[in-house]
Amino acid sequence: MPEAGSGTSRNRSVNRRPEEEVIERRGPGRAQATDLLARFRKTAERAAPEPAPADGAGARGVMEVAADIVARAARFLPGNTPDAETDLFDAGLSSVDAVELVAVMARELDVRVSLDDVFADARPRRLAQRWAAAAGLPTAVPDARPDAPSPSTPTTSSSNGSPSIAPVVVRASDGGADEDLEMILADLALADRLPFSHQADRVPPRRILLTGATGYLGSHLLLDLLRQRDAHVVCLVRAADDAAAERRLADALASFDQPWSSEVRRRVTVLAADLRQPRLGLSPEGWESLAQEIDAIVNVAAAVDFLRGYPSLRQTNVLGPLVLAELAMTGRPKPLHHISSVAVFNEVGIEKMGEDDPVAHIDRLVAGYDKSKWAAEAVLRRAREHGLTVTFLRPGAIGGHTRTGVYNPRDLSTGLIGAFSRYRTVPAFKFMNLAPVDWISKVVAAVVFDPQAWGQNYNVTGRAETLPELVKDMKLAGMNVRVANWRDWRDDLLQRHAAEPVPELDFLVRILRSPTAMKLFEALMFGPEAGSERTETFVTRHRLPMAERYGGQAQLKAFERMAKDGVARLPSREDPPYLSFRERTKGHVGPIGEDRDTRCRMALTLSIASMYQVVRHRKIDVRGEVTCERLHPEPLTVEAGEIWVRPDEGVPLRHGSDHPLLRYRLVLVDRDGGRWWLEGWKTARASRDFWKQTRTIEVTIGREGEPAGLSGVVKVPGKSYVPDQIDGIRVDPRLSSQEQRLAKLAWLSWFFVQVGMGLAEPSLRVAAELLDLRRDAIDRDKDKLQRKIRKLMIKREQTR
Numbered sequence: 001m002p003e004a005g006s007g008t009s010r011n012r013s014v015n016r017r018p019e020e021e022v023i024e025r026r027g028p029g030r031a032q033a034t035d036l037l038a039r040f041r042k043t044a045e046r047a048a049p050e051p052a053p054a055d056g057a058g059a060r061g062v063m064e065v066a067a068d069i070v071a072r073a074a075r076f077l078p079g080n081t082p083d084a085e086t087d088l089f090d091a092g093l094s095s096v097d098a099v100e101l102v103a104v105m106a107r108e109l110d111v112r113v114s115l116d117d118v119f120a121d122a123r124p125r126r127l128a129q130r131w132a133a134a135a136g137l138p139t140a141v142p143d144a145r146p147d148a149p150s151p152s153t154p155t156t157s158s159s160n161g162s163p164s165i166a167p168v169v170v171r172a173s174d175g176g177a178d179e180d181l182e183m184i185l186a187d188l189a190l191a192d193r194l195p196f197s198h199q200a201d202r203v204p205p206r207r208i209l210l211t212g213a214t215g216y217l218g219s220h221l222l223l224d225l226l227r228q229r230d231a232h233v234v235c236l237v238r239a240a241d242d243a244a245a246e247r248r249l250a251d252a253l254a255s256f257d258q259p260w261s262s263e264v265r266r267r268v269t270v271l272a273a274d275l276r277q278p279r280l281g282l283s284p285e286g287w288e289s290l291a292q293e294i295d296a297i298v299n300v301a302a303a304v305d306f307l308r309g310y311p312s313l314r315q316t317n318v319l320g321p322l323v324l325a326e327l328a329m330t331g332r333p334k335p336l337h338h339i340s341s342v343a344v345f346n347e348v349g350i351e352k353m354g355e356d357d358p359v360a361h362i363d364r365l366v367a368g369y370d371k372s373k374w375a376a377e378a379v380l381r382r383a384r385e386h387g388l389t390v391t392f393l394r395p396g397a398i399g400g401h402t403r404t405g406v407y408n409p410r411d412l413s414t415g416l417i418g419a420f421s422r423y424r425t426v427p428a429f430k431f432m433n434l435a436p437v438d439w440i441s442k443v444v445a446a447v448v449f450d451p452q453a454w455g456q457n458y459n460v461t462g463r464a465e466t467l468p469e470l471v472k473d474m475k476l477a478g479m480n481v482r483v484a485n486w487r488d489w490r491d492d493l494l495q496r497h498a499a500e501p502v503p504e505l506d507f508l509v510r511i512l513r514s515p516t517a518m519k520l521f522e523a524l525m526f527g528p529e530a531g532s533e534r535t536e537t538f539v540t541r542h543r544l545p546m547a548e549r550y551g552g553q554a555q556l557k558a559f560e561r562m563a564k565d566g567v568a569r570l571p572s573r574e575d576p577p578y579l580s581f582r583e584r585t586k587g588h589v590g591p592i593g594e595d596r597d598t599r600c601r602m603a604l605t606l607s608i609a610s611m612y613q614v615v616r617h618r619k620i621d622v623r624g625e626v627t628c629e630r631l632h633p634e635p636l637t638v639e640a641g642e643i644w645v646r647p648d649e650g651v652p653l654r655h656g657s658d659h660p661l662l663r664y665r666l667v668l669v670d671r672d673g674g675r676w677w678l679e680g681w682k683t684a685r686a687s688r689d690f691w692k693q694t695r696t697i698e699v700t701i702g703r704e705g706e707p708a709g710l711s712g713v714v715k716v717p718g719k720s721y722v723p724d725q726i727d728g729i730r731v732d733p734r735l736s737s738q739e740q741r742l743a744k745l746a747w748l749s750w751f752f753v754q755v756g757m758g759l760a761e762p763s764l765r766v767a768a769e770l771l772d773l774r775r776d777a778i779d780r781d782k783d784k785l786q787r788k789i790r791k792l793m794i795k796r797e798q799t800r
Contacts, residue, residue: 338380428467478609503566577608622643631710699714
């Protein structure tokens with residue numbers, strides 16, 4: 001079968017694992033990278049089909065088409081003109097721009113490539129070659145960079161005489177998968193240029209270089225590094241100059257609810273540099289100065305995109321860490337703490353994901369991102385062999401902050417949680433390795449400051465979410481979800497999104513539409529739980545918060561924020577009620593100030609969509625009918641209605657002695673279309689008749705847009721209260737019997753605690769007033785004392 005997005009067939013009968021292991025281990029008799037590449041090319045030539053004959057002698061050449069693509073792409077890259085070998089995403093092209101570029105190329109150039117082709121390798125030359133291959137035209141091109149370094153040739157030397165790492169231009173076969181492998185092998189060979197070094201001194205760092213501080217995890221880690229110790233942090237930020245870099249960092253921190261205060265600025269130096277460039281794009285003097293002044297490196301920076309191919313990601317994700325390894329070995333040896341990912345295990349069928357378990361086979365990884373993280377670890381393992389102290393810290397999915405609710409809108413887990421809540425379907429998965437950003441950040445910062453923890457592998461994945469736990473959480477939150485085969489779930493989601501697009505989920509939909517994502521999701525859905533024994537031991541030793549499942553209460557703040565932003569959807573009145581019961585009342589109303597001579601009855605159904613609704617907002621939904629002949633001969637329908645439980649925390653009404661228990665607000669419609677409003681209050685007083693107070697509602701009624709015209713009192717009959725509101729509670733029948741009992745218990749416990757507090761408040765307030773223990777008693781005594789002092793001072797002045 002053709003490899004997704006490669007435009008070519010891949011010969012899966014060729015086993016490349018032995019060559020990969022030889023290169024990785026660098027054991028006795030190791031093969032040179034160039035020899036292996038030559039062998040692979042011969043194998044590919046034997047397996048490749050004969051090319052189709054080219055037609056059209058006047059057809060445009062590959063480089064001519066590439067130049068046309070560059071010109072069209074420049075429209076989306078103001079102030080930045082790429083060349084045929086520049087990855088357009090590295091030049092600033094966004095995912096949305098990529099969609100438009102594909103359309104422009106087809107419309108203006110008659111060059112038709114898929115969006116997957118652009119994401120796989122966004123270099124204009126490769127796009128032109130893919131188009132030519134599909135059209136049956138020659139794909140060979142002259143060497144556009146004759147002076148480019150080969151993998152075995154060092155470029156320049158640093159001050160200590162060691163070779164400097166520089167990007168490699170790999171001219172490989174046209175096959176996407178084969179070219180990925182060739183690039184990876186060439187990148188691994190670059191690590192051989194690193195000098196040999198001794199281990200870093202085991203001393204907590206005082207000055208730390210941090211990359212990726214403008215990103216989601218990096219911004220939180222920056223603040224945790226500052227909180228845990230009195231260290232100074234140098235933030236490497238891509239920008240035109242240091243001032244622009246500082247502005248970019250400040251804006252990023254603000255977007256993630258992180259402070260950019262004077263104290264933070266005092267302990268942070270922002271350096272304009274580019275991780276993708278040799279020596280970070282710094283001058284030789286700047287490079288040497290940086291190497292001498294820092295004593296630890298924390299690399300969080302990464303291009304995270306599940307659609308882009310390895311060629312598009314390698315500059316940041318592989319060559320960037322390699323440059324940092326060179327920096328760590330320049331001058332005094334420094335530890336390098338690299339934020340990797342459990343994506344290095346994303347091989348379908350892998351059985352174990354322990355911290356020291358073998359990572360995936362590179363030829364069985366399908367996503368460019370997974371390959372780039374694998375390759376980054378591979379080159380840094382080489383650096384370990386050269387003596388560098390390297391720590392791997394592997395998060396899984398990174399969830400929202402448990403206190404602020406800040407989340408990463410581009411994290412895969414964000415899209416999945418949003419889709420689960422919106423469409424109420426969940427794919428059948430085994431584990432979801434997901435942890436909140438604040439927990440991951442605290443653990444990483446603690447590792448950075450603990451020299452005894454350096455040089456190890458840590459899976460900072462928290463406790464994995466399981467399918468039964470997720471379904472239970474969503475049910476208790478009022479969101480009954482249907483579990484489906486993940487391919488059926490994917491098809492259903494794509495169909496629903498096409499019918500009713502949700503812009504906030506566009507990035508997830510683009511991933512799911514990619515053929516490559518089919519295998520990526522298969523690895524995610526059916527992979528094992530990440531083992532994290534070393535991380536758990538470390539957390540215990542440092543008395544950090546233990547890893548807890550990121551669900552339920554831990555996820556609440558982020559879920560609220562996601563719902564506010566339109567990513568997720570909270571339960572609402574339109575959903576089947578999670579729990580409901582009846583409330584029947586009867587009494588009399590009349591014109592305000594006159595006799596209450598008209599009977600009034602209410603037959604209401606009170607319901608909640610979830611416990612979140614009452615715990616967080618203290619609101620109950622109301623439906624039903626109101627019968628009152630002064631309004632209309634026939635019953636009026638409750639079009640919309642809500643009840644607030646202990647509104648304003650039970651603060652007394654009108655500064656009186658009545659403490660509100662419940663507030664009713666109903667919108668009524670009569671049979672003739674007339675609209676009315678009804679407001680009601682259940683209140684508590686300092687009285688022993690608690691039973692009566694919980695059943696009595698004082699109501700006022702008026703026409704829409706007019707003041708109240710009627711008032712009165714209605715009561716819940718004592719004989720119907722328990723049968724309707726306790727025994728008569730109805731719970732969503734889709735819940736299991738155990739879950740239904742739990743739902744009833746949760747509701748009754750919460751509601752009666754709130755009512756009990758409301759009934760007790762008036763008596764407690766009276767007692768406080770008698771004993772003068774009100775909140776303002778101390779303040780009033782202070783005022784009285786100050787008045788006495790002022791009088792004494794005045795008398796003293798008059799005596800003089």
